[in-house]
Structures are given as structure tokens and as C-alpha cells.
Amino acid sequence: MNIVVLKHYLSFLGEISPAMLKDIGVEWVILGHSERRHVFCESDELIADKVKHALETGLKVIACIGETLDEREAGKTEEVVFRQTQAIKDKITDWYVYLLQLNNVVIAYEPVWAIGTGKTATPQQAQEVHQSLRCWFESNVGPDIANSIRIQYGGSVTEKNCKELAGQPDIDGFLVGGASLKPEFIQIVNARQ
Numbered sequence: 001m002n003i004v005v006l007k008h009y010l011s012f013l014g015e016i017s018p019a020m021l022k023d024i025g026v027e028w029v030i031l032g033h034s035e036r037r038h039v040f041c042e043s044d045e046l047i048a049d050k051v052k053h054a055l056e057t058g059l060k061v062i063a064c065i066g067e068t069l070d071e072r073e074a075g076k077t078e079e080v081v082f083r084q085t086q087a088i089k090d091k092i093t094d095w096y097v098y099l100l101q102l103n104n105v106v107i108a109y110e111p112v113w114a115i116g117t118g119k120t121a122t123p124q125q126a127q128e129v130h131q132s133l134r135c136w137f138e139s140n141v142g143p144d145i146a147n148s149i150r151i152q153y154g155g156s157v158t159e160k161n162c163k164e165l166a167g168q169p170d171i172d173g174f175l176v177g178g179a180s181l182k183p184e185f186i187q188i189v190n191a192r193q
């Protein structure tokens, strides 16, 4: 759920580099999770640097974005998720390689107020943001990228709400925390069947 960005060949004792993860067979890294953003105060720019560094090292990336409750209540959901996505877009010079050829980037929309709280976004709330994000990709990166990119939803997904969420046209999968530790997880895995 984290990597260090190695710069200028400095040492970063105690940190984990993408090369170390690859060396032990890890393929995917989750970056920009709300706890990294809000507990560890990682900026949009630092997260974008990590995404770039991970991709350039050959790791696949799930890049998390999402608004806090205050931001949602202030009507800033789109502004926040577009800003977070723009920061990543600005650092990735070749979406076509990383996305269309390698399929190495997934976006996870995780409203901060829904993570681990039991308060899931309604299917309509989640679909609205996912659709806006896909339109954003169409306008800012390209229609083929917008059609191909996987946008997962995360935040209190359970076996009870997964079917309806999975039925939304722009929800391409889930990033599951707590429910992944329960036997019912299999129902989430199969939610689209």
C-alpha cells in the first residue's frame, strides 16, 4: 500500500522501493489510499510521483482518489477527484503504453467517509462520480483511455451491497478492505455474475 520514491540515489532506510517489491514477486501496489493522504499527509504531487515511479519500475498501480465528508457536503466531490486525478495524469507521459498496451493502471474511487465506516455510497452516488471520472478521462486523456480504464469503487463494500453497485455501468470492480477477510468475500468476487 505504499512505496518510496527514490530520488538522487539517496538512501531511505526503512522504506520500501518498487524494486524491492518486484524482487519478492509483488505485481500491484495501492497508492494514494486515504490513510496515506490524510494520516501521513501525502500530497497529490507526492502520490503522483509514486505512481510514476512505480509504473516506470514495472509495478502495476491501483491509484486511489476520493473526497472527505466535508468536501462532499460542500459540493466539492468532482473538484477534489478531478484535482487528484489531474496530478497523476500530469506525471504519466504515456497513458497509451501503461494503460492500453500494458493494462497497468486502475483508478479506485474511495470516498473517505465510506472507508471502514459501514456507510457505503449509494449505487447512484458512486455511479455519478464514476461517470464523471470517465468523462474527465475522455476530455483530458482520450476516448480510448476513457473506455478502457478500470474504475473500481471502494468503501464498505459487502456481500449485501455488491450486486447493486456492480450493476452500475461505470463501476468496473471493487477495492475491498474489511469484507475481504470474511467468507462472504466470494460473493463480492462474483458480484457481476
Ligand SMILES: O=C[C@H](O)COP(=O)(O)O
Binding pocket: 110, 114, 115, 116, 117, 118, 154, 155, 156, 157, 175, 176, 177, 178, 179
Ligand atoms: O483499504 C481498503 C479500502 O479502503 C476499503 O476498505 P473497507 O472495504 O473496509 O471500507
